[in-house]
Amino acid sequence: MSRRDKKKTRTDGSIEVVLSMWVDSLTLTFDLERCIRCDLCRKVCPKEAISLEPPDARGAFARLEVDEETCSMCGLCVSFCPTQAVHMVSRNTWKNTEEEVRPVLEVGGVPHFSRGMELDASLCPAGCDLCVKECPRKALSVGSSGVEIDRDRCLSCAHCEAVCPVPGAITVTRLFDGAIEVDVERCPADCDLCVSACPTGCYTAIPEGGVDVDPRHCICCGACLVACPHAAIDLTRLRLRSSGDGYSAVWSRAVDRLLSENARFLQQNEGNFLKLTEMLKGSRL
Numbered sequence: 001m002s003r004r005d006k007k008k009t010r011t012d013g014s015i016e017v018v019l020s021m022w023v024d025s026l027t028l029t030f031d032l033e034r035c036i037r038c039d040l041c042r043k044v045c046p047k048e049a050i051s052l053e054p055p056d057a058r059g060a061f062a063r064l065e066v067d068e069e070t071c072s073m074c075g076l077c078v079s080f081c082p083t084q085a086v087h088m089v090s091r092n093t094w095k096n097t098e099e100e101v102r103p104v105l106e107v108g109g110v111p112h113f114s115r116g117m118e119l120d121a122s123l124c125p126a127g128c129d130l131c132v133k134e135c136p137r138k139a140l141s142v143g144s145s146g147v148e149i150d151r152d153r154c155l156s157c158a159h160c161e162a163v164c165p166v167p168g169a170i171t172v173t174r175l176f177d178g179a180i181e182v183d184v185e186r187c188p189a190d191c192d193l194c195v196s197a198c199p200t201g202c203y204t205a206i207p208e209g210g211v212d213v214d215p216r217h218c219i220c221c222g223a224c225l226v227a228c229p230h231a232a233i234d235l236t237r238l239r240l241r242s243s244g245d246g247y248s249a250v251w252s253r254a255v256d257r258l259l260s261e262n263a264r265f266l267q268q269n270e271g272n273f274l275k276l277t278e279m280l281k282g283s284r285l
Contacts, residue, residue: 008068017068023094026073026101030064034085034152036199037062038221041077041086044254050077052226055193062197062226075103076250079110082175082221083199084152110251111244113175116156121146123169131160131170136201157200157217176220176258177239184210186232197227 005020015030042050049070053063078086079102090101104110117139124146131147132140139153140160158172182194189209202217203224220237237259246255 006068006071008066015064015066017066017071017073019073023092025091025093027089027091028066028071028073028075028078029087029089030066031085031087032064034083035064035081036083036085036155036221036223037064037197037226038082038199038223039226040080040082040221040258043222043257044076044080046074046076046250046253047072054229055197055227062223073103074250075101076110076254078102079104080113080254082113082155082219104248104250110248110254111242111246113242116151116173116175117149117154117160118171118173119147119149120169121148123166125166128165130163130165134159134163137199155200155219155221157202157219159200159217162216173241174219175241176237177241178218178220178235178237180213180215180218180220180224180236181234182211182213183232183234186230187211188230191230193227193229194224194233197223199223 007018007020009016009018013031013033015032017028019026019028037052039052042048042052047070049067049072051065051067053065055062073088075088078088088101088103089098091098129142129147132142136157136159137153137155139150139155141148141150156172156174158174161170161172164170184206187210192203192205192211194211195203195205199221200217200219202214204212204214206212220235222235224233225235240255240258246252
């Protein structure tokens, strides 16, 4: 074996890329059962090593592919995956150690997504489980201390916030601000691939043909775009909600590919604009 050896293994439930370096190794794993086949990892990959083949007419999931030779094992896909379906593990056989890593985050300049849904269980009325029933991801459950959230499943779709009867008990910060439209004239009467692909249930099939979309619950993930073979969906991401300002070249390129041109400019300059505003207020000009 060479000093650096890379191989890929695919099963029905996962794709695994392993980079071996004598006693050290990096393992990049895609959990295909958790993956929603959005296009975020494909968009942000700096090496364009990730691809998605659209589903067939029978409604099967889109097929995720990873080119192990092109992949640089940077871990950017791990940071941008909204369902925690991508993980990277570093192992050392000499020290017998194992830990999850995100190389890009460790270098700096790439912030996390925003926290998403915030729940104040103390405000929940006794016996209320409306949000639990409404969640399309089964991310909410009733535990001993009230309603509990599984953040690995939550996609910040705001179904829970919409149905909650108590203002302030649930606050949702979306992954993106954006807009989505469907040209129903392009939709064949027997096609509902976007309905099946949407992880938040914002699409509804119309009996007379086509679909209706509720933009309130769209997270702009792009799963419907991957699934639609008729170019009937127009998705615009206007702003990426992150936990801080990104400054690295990798981050700038990722934002560039995810957002429209004007939105990218606003996203990258928002932090500077806010700082300038505060300086002007402080100067009393």
